[in-house]
Amino acid sequence: MRWLDNFVGRLALSGRIGLALVAFWLLLAIFGPLLAPYEVGAVVAEDVFAPLSLAFPLGSDYLGRDMLSRVLSGTRFTAGLAFAAALSASSLGTSLALFATVSGRWIDEVVSRAMDTLISIPSKIFALVMVAAFGASVPLLLFTTALIYLPGAYRIARALAVNLNTMEYVQVARVRGEGRIYIACVEILPNMIHPILADFGLRFMFVVLLLSGMSFLGLGVQPPDADLGSLVRENISGLGEGAPAVVMPALAIAMLTIGVNLLIDSLPRAGGRNAGEP
Amino acid sequence: MADLVHVSGLRVVVRNDGGEEVAIVADVGFSIPQGEVLALIGESGSGKTTIALALMGYTRSGCRISGGTIRVGDVDILSLDATQLCGIRGDKITYIAQSAAAAFNPAITIMNQVIEPALLHGLMTRAAAEEKAVALFRSLSLPDPDNIGRRYPHQVSGGQLQRLMAAMALITDPALVIFDEPTTALDVTTQIDVLRAFKKVIKERGATAVYVSHDLAVVAQMADRIVVLNHGEIRECGVTGQILDAPADAYTQTLMAAAVPRLRQSLPAALAEAPAPLLAVEGLMAGYGGTPVLDDINLAIKRGSTLGVIGESGSGKSTLARVIAGLIAPARGRVLFNGEPLAGSLTERTREQLRRIQIVFQNADTALNPSLSIARILARPLAFYRGLRGDACTRRITELLDLVRLPADIATRLPGELSGGQKQRINLARALAAEPDLILCDEVTSALDTVVGAAILDLLAELRQELKVSYMFISHDISTVRAVCDEIVVLYSGRKVESGSRQALMAPPFHPYTDLLISSVPELRCGWLEQVGAARPLPVMGAAGAAVDTPALCSFVARCPARIDGVCNAIAAPRHTLADGREILCHHPANELLEREARVRQEATG
Numbered sequence: 001m002r003w004l005d006n007f008v009g010r011l012a013l014s015g016r017i018g019l020a021l022v023a024f025w026l027l028l029a030i031f032g033p034l035l036a037p038y039e040v041g042a043v044v045a046e047d048v049f050a051p052l053s054l055a056f057p058l059g060s061d062y063l064g065r066d067m068l069s070r071v072l073s074g075t076r077f078t079a080g081l082a083f084a085a086a087l088s089a090s091s092l093g094t095s096l097a098l099f100a101t102v103s104g105r106w107i108d109e110v111v112s113r114a115m116d117t118l119i120s121i122p123s124k125i126f127a128l129v130m131v132a133a134f135g136a137s138v139p140l141l142l143f144t145t146a147l148i149y150l151p152g153a154y155r156i157a158r159a160l161a162v163n164l165n166t167m168e169y170v171q172v173a174r175v176r177g178e179g180r181i182y183i184a185c186v187e188i189l190p191n192m193i194h195p196i197l198a199d200f201g202l203r204f205m206f207v208v209l210l211l212s213g214m215s216f217l218g219l220g221v222q223p224p225d226a227d228l229g230s231l232v233r234e235n236i237s238g239l240g241e242g243a244p245a246v247v248m249p250a251l252a253i254a255m256l257t258i259g260v261n262l263l264i265d266s267l268p269r270a271g272g273r274n275a276g277e278p
Numbered sequence: 279m280a281d282l283v284h285v286s287g288l289r290v291v292v293r294n295d296g297g298e299e300v301a302i303v304a305d306v307g308f309s310i311p312q313g314e315v316l317a318l319i320g321e322s323g324s325g326k327t328t329i330a331l332a333l334m335g336y337t338r339s340g341c342r343i344s345g346g347t348i349r350v351g352d353v354d355i356l357s358l359d360a361t362q363l364c365g366i367r368g369d370k371i372t373y374i375a376q377s378a379a380a381a382f383n384p385a386i387t388i389m390n391q392v393i394e395p396a397l398l399h400g401l402m403t404r405a406a407a408e409e410k411a412v413a414l415f416r417s418l419s420l421p422d423p424d425n426i427g428r429r430y431p432h433q434v435s436g437g438q439l440q441r442l443m444a445a446m447a448l449i450t451d452p453a454l455v456i457f458d459e460p461t462t463a464l465d466v467t468t469q470i471d472v473l474r475a476f477k478k479v480i481k482e483r484g485a486t487a488v489y490v491s492h493d494l495a496v497v498a499q500m501a502d503r504i505v506v507l508n509h510g511e512i513r514e515c516g517v518t519g520q521i522l523d524a525p526a527d528a529y530t531q532t533l534m535a536a537a538v539p540r541l542r543q544s545l546p547a548a549l550a551e552a553p554a555p556l557l558a559v560e561g562l563m564a565g566y567g568g569t570p571v572l573d574d575i576n577l578a579i580k581r582g583s584t585l586g587v588i589g590e591s592g593s594g595k596s597t598l599a600r601v602i603a604g605l606i607a608p609a610r611g612r613v614l615f616n617g618e619p620l621a622g623s624l625t626e627r628t629r630e631q632l633r634r635i636q637i638v639f640q641n642a643d644t645a646l647n648p649s650l651s652i653a654r655i656l657a658r659p660l661a662f663y664r665g666l667r668g669d670a671c672t673r674r675i676t677e678l679l680d681l682v683r684l685p686a687d688i689a690t691r692l693p694g695e696l697s698g699g700q701k702q703r704i705n706l707a708r709a710l711a712a713e714p715d716l717i718l719c720d721e722v723t724s725a726l727d728t729v730v731g732a733a734i735l736d737l738l739a740e741l742r743q744e745l746k747v748s749y750m751f752i753s754h755d756i757s758t759v760r761a762v763c764d765e766i767v768v769l770y771s772g773r774k775v776e777s778g779s780r781q782a783l784m785a786p787p788f789h790p791y792t793d794l795l796i797s798s799v800p801e802l803r804c805g806w807l808e809q810v811g812a813a814r815p816l817p818v819m820g821a822a823g824a825a826v827d828t829p830a831l832c833s834f835v836a837r838c839p840a841r842i843d844g845v846c847n848a849i850a851a852p853r854h855t856l857a858d859g860r861e862i863l864c865h866h867p868a869n870e871l872l873e874r875e876a877r878v879r880q881e882a883t884g
Contacts, residue, residue: 168645172708174624175603176659177632190649 015266021259025252029079032072040073041065041224049235049243059244061235067245070231071252077227078208079256081142085211086204088146093153094196098184101161112158119151123210131219141220145210149203156199160192167191194267201264205257212253228253281309282486283316283333283454288346290328290337290510302341303328303510310454310486310503317489317501317518319533321727322698325510326490330456333488334371335363351453368395372447376459378439382431389427392446401450414445417482418475437468441475448483455480455487461496465590465754466798473499473800473807492727494537495800498522499807506530519804536732537802542739542762554617556581556748557602557635557716562611564601565772570609571597572772579716579765584742584749586763586780588756588795594772595752599718602750603637615716633663636709640721642701646693652679652704653689659711674711681744682707682737699730703737710741718750723758735762756795760784768792771833778860787871789862790840832863840866840874 008016038044045060052059058067096115100108130144161184164170170187178187214220215229226234231249238246286307291299303325310316318326332343335355348355350371358366367373372395375381382391392414393407402410408427415423418441431439440460447455457476461469477500480487489500497504497518504521506514506529514527525531555578562575571594579585587595600606602613607622614620615635621627639645646655656675660666666674676686682703693701702722709717719738723731739762741747753759759766766783768776768791776789788796797810830850835841845865855861856868864871 168639168641169647171605172637172639172645173658175605175632175635175637176662176712177624177627177629178662186650187647191647 012266018262036069038066038069049238058248061245074228082207085145085207089149090153090200094157097157102180115151123148164188198267282312283310284349291344292341313484314502315487317497317504320507324507369399371454372452373456378443457489470798495802536728558614564608583764586759586766587752589769593769633712634715636714637718642705678707775863782858786875
């Protein structure tokens, strides 16, 4: 656990708050449904849009379901889907970037221009078109969001890899006669992993916001399942009475994204120690 | 006369990873009389820059001045707050950094940057400041002083930029100027001009200065007094002449000994007789994207011998190493290894050919992968070329570390945890792991301190005896090259202007460029700078040879003190061989060169 102490010790206060928030939401995403006091879909309250109470800590929704149970289940969808999509985008983007960097000019040119084409499509419209064409489903949302955030991850990774590729230790490896895979995986990748991780955090946040936006429009996760975005939408009629049912999921989205943001903002200083020093 | 600067009991601490404060400068005290130049000299990590910065009340992040007093004029620097310090910096105390290129803003014209301190502190009007700047440009011997201020930093050379930074520092008539290694990054031929300009302007304005450097020979020209530092403590402090002639401290003596390169053992006679050269380069032409960097290069390295390649930055010496290593394919000509032609690109060379030529880069910081342990860095070539695994590999790593005189327990560390000299030894050990026949050493000692660099040169010489390996030794420092190499090649803008054995290159006549290189290396005695005299005006050239950049013409013609109008700018220079076996690319025959160089030397000393 020493590295964890070290890691936490090097973070600024804002980073520690971010880390605590992220850890909190990750735990909720993993164990939340086990802690849920009621069945997700069960109508248990007598009142719709009930205020906070001991029986219903976050109130009840527009049908009288327990809001705490619904937020716990929604967190799993939002965080899980966003994590999977960001992970696919970052790992695929990094692999493509490494491949393009070590494989000479033409391949680099082709891959980079393909990514430029993808990046030129507005992300929300692309997502809407995909849903309109194939219908909303969890695998499709995963695929679409991963594809939308792939070019950004690629560009960041390629910029880092191209710089590292001119370093003398990479040239030494090349003169030694090393193959492309060795150069990419041993000489380049370990030296760019910190900024890539920071970029992964950023992408995770973007995906959360995009998915929540989609769900709010009714094109994301479909009932009876609900992610945090759809929770806001289905309870929107409670907004007029200031019902906790609409405030709580919105607050959850805010806390999750702000937490990730705070954490990654202080990451480069923790990770880039040997890069910036003379 | 009263001392202008007085420092006593200065202590600077840095907070380490464990949160403890460690002193990097301890109990340092000295004083500088008005109008004198004090040099702070020491190796990297000796605290010389830290002390220089402390004079302005500044420390690098993580450091803190924890004790002592610093008085400049009648101001107690350490009692001032941040606003008051801002008022003094750039006005009463100014600073000249090592890298002028990094210190200028590339988007603002030079004039606006040079007069900025004067305007910022409200000392004079813009017109007066500009007038003063032009006067300073003139005293710093800058070309076209009236108009140079309108240019942008990338439009002037490195040596000029360094002088422009001096103008920026002097525009406020400061009480104290701090020079922080201002010529370390420059070529020797440029350094001499910059030193001359600095010396002149310091004398004219009676400035008091602190000159930080690791180079004793440079300091000998500039300073009135020298403070020798080691590990943040003063080892010796005295008048320049005394430090140079009769150093009292043991550490100063070590520094002095390392500053004069000692001749290393030369080629064993038996090996020199071997018929076929190990490596031969024939009619080589190479470059980047169509622009040739190397043109018509011919050279040979005998088995077990060391070839020195010397030239200033931009002469193509590193490109030559890259072509031989296979990183750049030659445009024309060929490289023969053991009599067999080597393919131009890496992918076409066999693994055995790759193993036998290894390259060692200048900067060990960027030549070692920072995320791999030393053991992994050394294990890779062992596994790659010889299939060593497990215990055999570990044993060999220990042997290699022993070969480069490092302890075996260093293997578990990361490159970032080693010193510069240790890193360079690992860099060398990685090349040795392949058991090569030829090692290309690209400026291997340039980034190191003199003492550490001398140890690396000793190591290279010892390894040559033990392993019978050949070297191609690339350097910009002619004294280092003459100390370690059997044969020497002088490159100027991609052409071989002179080549010959070490013995032959010890005495004139030289090619005019070689002569300039040799005479520009500062000597370790006072008054050398005055003796070499001012830069002589170059012979006038007619417009007849309008095509000075015609590739066939001598490339040195623009700077050559011995050029002949109507010949050098019209006809390509012939390559002729001297009596002692040297080759020279010049129109002048040997006896004319000899006469001219003898005359110049006589003028200088007489």
